[in-house]
Amino acid sequence: MTALNDIVPFRAPRRRSDTNSFVGMLIFLGTWAMMFGALFFAYAEVRLKNAEWPPSGEAPLPIALPLLNTIVLMLASVALGFALKAVRTAHPGGLRLGLFGALVFGSLFLALQMVVWRSIYLGGLKPSTDIYGSVFYGLTCFHALHVLVGLGGIISLLPGALSGKFNVQRHASVRHWVMYWHFVDVVWVLMFVTVYVL
Amino acid sequence: MDAHAHGGHSGPDGHGGYHEEQHIHPDPTTFLRKYVFSMDHKVIAKQFIWLGLAFLFIGGTMAMMIRWQLAYPGEPFPVIGKWVFAGSNGIVSPSAYTSLFTMHGTIMIFFAITPIMIGGFGNFCIPLMIGARDMIFPLLNMLSFWMQMISSGVLIASFFVPMGAAAAGWTSYATLSTNIGTPGWGQTMWAISIFLAGISTIMGAVNYITTVIRLRAPGMGYFQMPLTVWGLWLTAILNALFVPVLGAAGILLIFDRTFGTHFFMTGTMIKGGGDPLLFQHLFWIFGHPEVYILILPAWGVVSDLLAFFSRKPAYAYKVTALSMVAICVLSAVVYGHHMYVTTMSPLLGEGFMVLTMIISVPAMVLFLNWMKTVWKGSMRLTSPMLFSLGVVFVFGVGGLTGLYLADIPQDLYLHDTYFVVGHFHMTMAAAVFLGSFASIYFWFPKMFGRQFSEGLAKLHFWLSFIPINIIFCSMLVIGNAGMQRRLYNPNDYEMFKHMHPLNRWISMWAFTLFFGQIPFIYNFFKSVFAGKQAEMNPWQVGTLEWSIPSPPPHHNFDEIPHVIHGPHEYNNPAVTTKDWLGQAEEIPGTGGGAAVSKPAN
Ligand code: HEM
Numbered sequence: 001m002t003a004l005n006d007i008v009p010f011r012a013p014r015r016r017s018d019t020n021s022f023v024g025m026l027i028f029l030g031t032w033a034m035m036f037g038a039l040f041f042a043y044a045e046v047r048l049k050n051a052e053w054p055p056s057g058e059a060p061l062p063i064a065l066p067l068l069n070t071i072v073l074m075l076a077s078v079a080l081g082f083a084l085k086a087v088r089t090a091h092p093g094g095l096r097l098g099l100f101g102a103l104v105f106g107s108l109f110l111a112l113q114m115v116v117w118r119s120i121y122l123g124g125l126k127p128s129t130d131i132y133g134s135v136f137y138g139l140t141c142f143h144a145l146h147v148l149v150g151l152g153g154i155i156s157l158l159p160g161a162l163s164g165k166f167n168v169q170r171h172a173s174v175r176h177w178v179m180y181w182h183f184v185d186v187v188w189v190l191m192f193v194t195v196y197v198l
Numbered sequence: 199m200d201a202h203a204h205g206g207h208s209g210p211d212g213h214g215g216y217h218e219e220q221h222i223h224p225d226p227t228t229f230l231r232k233y234v235f236s237m238d239h240k241v242i243a244k245q246f247i248w249l250g251l252a253f254l255f256i257g258g259t260m261a262m263m264i265r266w267q268l269a270y271p272g273e274p275f276p277v278i279g280k281w282v283f284a285g286s287n288g289i290v291s292p293s294a295y296t297s298l299f300t301m302h303g304t305i306m307i308f309f310a311i312t313p314i315m316i317g318g319f320g321n322f323c324i325p326l327m328i329g330a331r332d333m334i335f336p337l338l339n340m341l342s343f344w345m346q347m348i349s350s351g352v353l354i355a356s357f358f359v360p361m362g363a364a365a366a367g368w369t370s371y372a373t374l375s376t377n378i379g380t381p382g383w384g385q386t387m388w389a390i391s392i393f394l395a396g397i398s399t400i401m402g403a404v405n406y407i408t409t410v411i412r413l414r415a416p417g418m419g420y421f422q423m424p425l426t427v428w429g430l431w432l433t434a435i436l437n438a439l440f441v442p443v444l445g446a447a448g449i450l451l452i453f454d455r456t457f458g459t460h461f462f463m464t465g466t467m468i469k470g471g472g473d474p475l476l477f478q479h480l481f482w483i484f485g486h487p488e489v490y491i492l493i494l495p496a497w498g499v500v501s502d503l504l505a506f507f508s509r510k511p512a513y514a515y516k517v518t519a520l521s522m523v524a525i526c527v528l529s530a531v532v533y534g535h536h537m538y539v540t541t542m543s544p545l546l547g548e549g550f551m552v553l554t555m556i557i558s559v560p561a562m563v564l565f566l567n568w569m570k571t572v573w574k575g576s577m578r579l580t581s582p583m584l585f586s587l588g589v590v591f592v593f594g595v596g597g598l599t600g601l602y603l604a605d606i607p608q609d610l611y612l613h614d615t616y617f618v619v620g621h622f623h624m625t626m627a628a629a630v631f632l633g634s635f636a637s638i639y640f641w642f643p644k645m646f647g648r649q650f651s652e653g654l655a656k657l658h659f660w661l662s663f664i665p666i667n668i669i670f671c672s673m674l675v676i677g678n679a680g681m682q683r684r685l686y687n688p689n690d691y692e693m694f695k696h697m698h699p700l701n702r703w704i705s706m707w708a709f710t711l712f713f714g715q716i717p718f719i720y721n722f723f724k725s726v727f728a729g730k731q732a733e734m735n736p737w738q739v740g741t742l743e744w745s746i747p748s749p750p751p752h753h754n755f756d757e758i759p760h761v762i763h764g765p766h767e768y769n770n771p772a773v774t775t776k777d778w779l780g781q782a783e784e785i786p787g788t789g790g791g792a793a794v795s796k797p798a799n
């Protein structure tokens with residue numbers, strides 16, 4: 001028995017209602033993926049229309065700071081993965097640590113994003129300058145809104161985590177917000193590759 | 199029989215705990231919880247239907263104004279004209295006309311049909327027909343309705359802002375819909391309102407899809423579901439996939455209009471401009487699936503009703519369900535047929551043409567299955583049946599006109615003429631209109647627990663069916679003769695002048711259709727408030743919602759039913775006492791119902 005437990009970590013059997021909301025969350029993320037998919041479609045379309053990119057001969061977007069920021073956002077996801085694992089293996093301390101970590105990394109992401117926007121705006125690229133600016137601000141701002149919502153979600157989990165409301169059996173909302181964050185993270189990676197790198 | 203026992207029994211698909219999971223909650227007691235912020239799917243369904251009917255009336259009134267202008271250009275609109283068009287002596291002004299056809303389309307699609315068929319009957323039918331006590335996420339369900347209310351509020355408010363409501367067509371093509379084409383708040387509020395309505399729809403879709411996947415009563419496999427549920431479920435899936443694309447288009451439009459971005463603008467002055475066609479792509483990637491989103495619930499309902507009232511099992515049930523699936527899949531890859539005239543590459547155009555025509559194959563299969571269902575049935579021409587047969591007819595005619603439009607050489611001529619208007623009104627407006635009334639009459643006894651007047655309902659059918667066909671077939675004719683859509687006054691053009699009598703004729707029948715709704719309004723209000731108590735199963739059909747009282751109690755089912763038959767168990771030779779069998783009903787006189795052979799037919 002112990003040998004098996006070493007290989008397959010123990011997981012409490014899932015309640016049916018948890019599976020329900022899990023399925024609902026998956027479907028929701030699927031719809032939201034279509035929304036971002038459409039935005040990437042828009043990006044591809046305007047890229048195809050403009051032979052030169054960036055089009056008006058302005059300087060391309062910086063890469064170093066956004067790359068660092070990508071790593072920061074991934075760390076937030078990692079922290080949340082850690083938190084989920086902790087609550088599943090009955091480590092309330094780990095849950096709290098993971099949530100705080102994600103809160104810190106998520107806020108840091110937004111702060112750094114603010115720095116990027118500011119420096120680019122002061123550098124002369126505005127949303128109305130040309131399609132390059134439109135795509136950059138449009139996509140990154142819309143994404144940042146999702147990070148903001150995600151931070152709100154983590155904050156909403158904190159009281160429960162601090163008072164020990166979540167346990168091995170009951171932590172569906174933790175799981176949902178972790179799924180949401182992973183999603184926002186994946187979208188960001190795609191955005192980083194398309195908007196900044198390519 | 200002990201399969202019905204309370205507690206954790208497992209369904210055939212192995213899930214346990216249907217009962218633990220779907221607790222019976224106490225009935226809400228306060229007025230607010232019961233009627234306003236209700237989480238009961240049956241109440242939310244009614245809220246959606248009232249909302250949809252109100253907008254159907256508003257949108258219909260706008261259609262009358264449009265038709266008035268085409269019949270009597272420059273003459274003041276009777277009775278209410280002097281208030282509505284106060285600035286122009288009661289005459290429909292050119293700018294008002296543009297707003298009218300824009301808002302007519304928007305309202306009918308997003309605020310009338312969507313709430314009635316999807317919000318209303320989706321909510322009402324899905325849990326009842328799959329044997330669930332409520333939607334799986336009741337709170338989300340309530341939020342979905344209130345999101346739709348907020349969206350409706352924004353839309354209504356947009357009529358009263360400076361420069362008036364949106365005026366770029368329901369399709370809102372850029373650059374018409376950017377600040378260049380339509381300055382002012384109206385168009386921005388349109389985009390916001392559509393975005394919010396989209397959120398509401400997505401909330402509903404997540405709820406419906408999950409409910410069907412997770413809450414089917416034990417024994418109800420996907421192929422034991424009524425076709426109504428199939429239609430609603432597929433609609434929800436298409437909604438979940440494609441409404442977000444419209445949402446993205448709306449967001450970019452809002453960005454362009456308020457933050458000065460250039461997604462949809464280009465020109466020689468702007469180096470590195472966006473692309474106006476981008477909006478058309480995004481709109482139709484959503485828009486073509488949207489037309490099936492609107493028709494699928496009606497298809498599902500009609501497929502069931504034809505079987506119910508022919509007293510026969512639906513012909514080739516599985517094929518019908520699967521052809522609806524095939525249509526959904528194909529609908530994702532044909533949107534280009536709306537853009538043939540946008541200088542798309544001929545190769546791409548031909549691809550879209552072939553794919554579009556292929557859609558007719560499953561559509562035809564569906565249609566033939568309907569025919570075979572009623573063929574030699576013992577038909578009962580009740581009002582829901584009449585409306586269903588009406589759907590079959592108008593959809594048959596309308597579907598055929600689609601083939602002409604799908605053909606590129608013909609579309610180059612027909613595009614943006616009244617032929618297109620006739621086509622989509624025949625398939626979408628007429629078919630969904632009649633389908634909605636089929637649903638309203640059919641489920642009325644269950645929904646309100648009252649009977650309506652069958653005579654008035656039949657009168658309503660003929661007063662709707664005849665005008666609808668004359669109106670939209672005449673539009674096909676006038677479009678084929680070349681009349682363009684969205685013209686303020688066709689008589690200003692030498693080549694359209696001689697069509698004035700035909701335009702007037704269409705308008706006459708449109709007014710007839712409008713006033714033909716009076717029997718419905720009278721019948722509906724009178725029966726809701728003072729109709730006779732309805733029986734539990736007035737139509738003698740076997741789907742689960744008819745096995746519980748009318749109206750159903752708050753928790754629907756005292757015992758979650760155990761399903762043993764398909765939805766159309768008619769004239770089963772093993773049943774001798776009646777011609778139908780409930781889905782959870784054992785064959786009378788036999789001990790168990792599990793091993794029932796399929797009826798010969
Ligand atoms: C066999 C089936 C069908 C085919 C081949 C077909 C084909 C087409 C084509 C090619 C157009 C573009 C015409 C143009 O703009 O020049 C069109 C427009 C349209 N169709 Fe269909 N169609 C079919 C069924 C339907 C159904 C079932 C619905 C609705 C329930 C529908 C609703 C519409 C709408 C709303 C438009 C255009 C709206 C606009 O431009 O404002 N169609 N159809």
Ligand SMILES: [Cu+2]
Nearest residue numbers: 486533535536
């Ligand atoms: Cu289409």
